[in-house]
Amino acid sequence: MSNNTGSGNGGGKFDQARRNFLRGIGIGTAAAVAQPAWGGQTFQDTFADFFQKDYRRMSVDEIEAALERIERKAEARYDVEIDCQNTPPQPGVVYGYAINISRCKGYRDCVHACVKENNLGRDSQMQYIRVLEMDQGDFNLEHSDHYYEPETVPVEGKHYLPVQCMQCDDPPCVKACPVEATWMEPDGIVVVDYDWCIGCRYCMAACPYWARHFNWTVPEIPAEEMNTNTHYLGNRPRPRGVVEKCHFCIHRTRKGQQPACMEACPTGSRIFGNLLDPDSAIRYVLANKQVFRLKEDLGTEPKFWYFSD
Amino acid sequence: MVVIRFIFDSVREMFRGPREYWMWLLALSLVVLFGAWRYSEQITEGLVVTGMSDQVSWGFYISNFAFLVGIAAAAVLLVIPAYIFDRKDVKDVVLVGEGMAVAAVTMAILFVIVDLGRPDRLWHMIPGIGRFHWPVSLLAWDVLVLSVYFLLNLAIPFYVLYSRYRGKEPNFRLYFPFVVIAMFWAISIHTVTAFLFSANPARPFWHTALLGPRFIASAFASGPALIIITLQIIRKLTSYHVSQTVIDLLALIMTTALQISLFFVGAELFTDFYNEGAHAASIHYLFFGLGGFSSLKAWIWFALALNLTALVILMIHPLRQRTVMLNIACVMTFIGIWIEKGMGLVIPGFVPTPLGEIFEYAPTSVELSVAAGIWAFGILVFTLVAKAVIAIEQGKLSCPPEEQRYTL
Numbered sequence: 129m130s131n132n133t134g135s136g137n138g139g140g141k142f143d144q145a146r147r148n149f150l151r152g153i154g155i156g157t158a159a160a161v162a163q164p165a166w167g168g169q170t171f172q173d174t175f176a177d178f179f180q181k182d183y184r185r186m187s188v189d190e191i192e193a194a195l196e197r198i199e200r201k202a203e204a205r206y207d208v209e210i211d212c213q214n215t216p217p218q219p220g221v222v223y224g225y226a227i228n229i230s231r232c233k234g235y236r237d238c239v240h241a242c243v244k245e246n247n248l249g250r251d252s253q254m255q256y257i258r259v260l261e262m263d264q265g266d267f268n269l270e271h272s273d274h275y276y277e278p279e280t281v282p283v284e285g286k287h288y289l290p291v292q293c294m295q296c297d298d299p300p301c302v303k304a305c306p307v308e309a310t311w312m313e314p315d316g317i318v319v320v321d322y323d324w325c326i327g328c329r330y331c332m333a334a335c336p337y338w339a340r341h342f343n344w345t346v347p348e349i350p351a352e353e354m355n356t357n358t359h360y361l362g363n364r365p366r367p368r369g370v371v372e373k374c375h376f377c378i379h380r381t382r383k384g385q386q387p388a389c390m391e392a393c394p395t396g397s398r399i400f401g402n403l404l405d406p407d408s409a410i411r412y413v414l415a416n417k418q419v420f421r422l423k424e425d426l427g428t429e430p431k432f433w434y435f436s437d
Numbered sequence: 438m439v440v441i442r443f444i445f446d447s448v449r450e451m452f453r454g455p456r457e458y459w460m461w462l463l464a465l466s467l468v469v470l471f472g473a474w475r476y477s478e479q480i481t482e483g484l485v486v487t488g489m490s491d492q493v494s495w496g497f498y499i500s501n502f503a504f505l506v507g508i509a510a511a512a513v514l515l516v517i518p519a520y521i522f523d524r525k526d527v528k529d530v531v532l533v534g535e536g537m538a539v540a541a542v543t544m545a546i547l548f549v550i551v552d553l554g555r556p557d558r559l560w561h562m563i564p565g566i567g568r569f570h571w572p573v574s575l576l577a578w579d580v581l582v583l584s585v586y587f588l589l590n591l592a593i594p595f596y597v598l599y600s601r602y603r604g605k606e607p608n609f610r611l612y613f614p615f616v617v618i619a620m621f622w623a624i625s626i627h628t629v630t631a632f633l634f635s636a637n638p639a640r641p642f643w644h645t646a647l648l649g650p651r652f653i654a655s656a657f658a659s660g661p662a663l664i665i666i667t668l669q670i671i672r673k674l675t676s677y678h679v680s681q682t683v684i685d686l687l688a689l690i691m692t693t694a695l696q697i698s699l700f701f702v703g704a705e706l707f708t709d710f711y712n713e714g715a716h717a718a719s720i721h722y723l724f725f726g727l728g729g730f731s732s733l734k735a736w737i738w739f740a741l742a743l744n745l746t747a748l749v750i751l752m753i754h755p756l757r758q759r760t761v762m763l764n765i766a767c768v769m770t771f772i773g774i775w776i777e778k779g780m781g782l783v784i785p786g787f788v789p790t791p792l793g794e795i796f797e798y799a800p801t802s803v804e805l806s807v808a809a810g811i812w813a814f815g816i817l818v819f820t821l822v823a824k825a826v827i828a829i830e831q832g833k834l835s836c837p838p839e840e841q842r843y844t845l
Contacts, residue, residue, distance in 0.1 A: 178557070182568055307569070308570045324558070326562070334636075337639075426639070
């Protein structure tokens, strides 16, 4: 597995020291050799960005250099010092998600927590999670309301269905990509290399869950709202013209934390965990609840289940 | 080097002509420049200047792409009678058809490039230095078949013309294998383009085995329509001989193809509407509107009316044989298929979204301008190619004997 090459968080103290050292050199050289140009970037960074290899073929050093550039770019564009990591997948872990739809009350706290956590463009109003409001007794997505705005939720006679990337085990979006800019990591998360995507949007046409979103413009994020804890394959600031999607909060979950949507849910409807761990909560749900998956007939094998009490 | 002289002479021929010819080139160039200027706007601002959205993530650009691949494939309808059935009259104009294929593929590729969010990363597709997701990704397949088709349609006419230029008959045995490959390849480009769409169970509107056959049938109607008009223009403007029998043959092919194409449309409508399920939502949106939204409705009925009227004209022999009526039918078919297989095919695939949201799309002035620029560029390419082809085919342009050659 070539994607274990990164060191990031797993690398420990030495790594952090080295990173800081490199960062010092990088800024020093940049200041000495070239004036910041190219949209706040130095010529060297622009050059290196252009010829950057795809994530899975970069060496450890090349990834390190890429992370440094991402941090410099974020500083230039958003005036924020971010920490971009490359935490590798944990061995023996494949993530799965389940939502108790009888508990979900449509508060959309998951949606808003996700926007903040993952540095989604505020002006573009991109959201990885959509909560659909439907009439009780109706489960036709075409009758669902995506933009319900009542005074208070839940509304009598309605039920709610949160939808996000299902992290399919046979993902049609990955097959669609003409440049292999999107793939499934060993821990089952379908990720995008934002620096490799050419923006053809074929994956968006291929996704049955409308989980993929495009940066039609440069995402705008207020400096004070920027989440500085970022991951190369996750919530780092994205360039314009590329596709992105839910990544199960890769920067959190790979360190054993919950995804932001689960943490934010006030009703406890969301269950996230390791599908390979027989003692995990997600495995309990799968073993003891009547679960179903959306559009299971399409054969994409979502790792995302729904159940009710 | 005679090859260099050949290229040099051909290019010189392309830019030689009467005042009207120059005005024509100038007019096309101006539209190209206008399109390029509007495209620069898209480059600076991003694709946000288009009407596309996360809901309808492909629009006018990809619609034109799908249509133009069909036009490119239709050149095969001249190639087969010319080379397989050895029809002399068709052979006279086959190079014009191949020139049209080159222009159409150029436009198709340009339409994909302007649709990209990151055209600066196009090199990511190049095998070796990039990652080319072949044979898994259908888009990789499309890039492959279109590139090869482009090269085939450059190489074969290049060889034939180069031989003529030197006053020799081209060696049939040498280029025939490539002609056979080009024939199958023509079918493949449009089939792969259809599969690009039909490969997606996420989009029920496209996910039908009939899409490939529909693409071929409609291409074999719209392609001959364009060739018939073009050949008549060439006949009118130049002294080049275009036999009426070629036009009659193309008109007959077009009639049959349009019949089959409309039959396929009918089959699709029946299957979707007899027992209307959730899969019919998109086609319902296209023909009747959905949830109060119906921006494509007028267009698709207009297209259907055009195609049906054209078919009636074509099926009545005395009408089809009258040049004026034939031309009307050709224009109707061309526009009808352009709507049906362009916006009429691409947009409903996105409406409603897989989560049932209805969000409409309309191209912005940037998209329309860029598209106009690309069309003008294609017509410009075709004009220049046809100019050189005709001069060489007529024997007006040939390699001068050794002693009369000017130094390059």
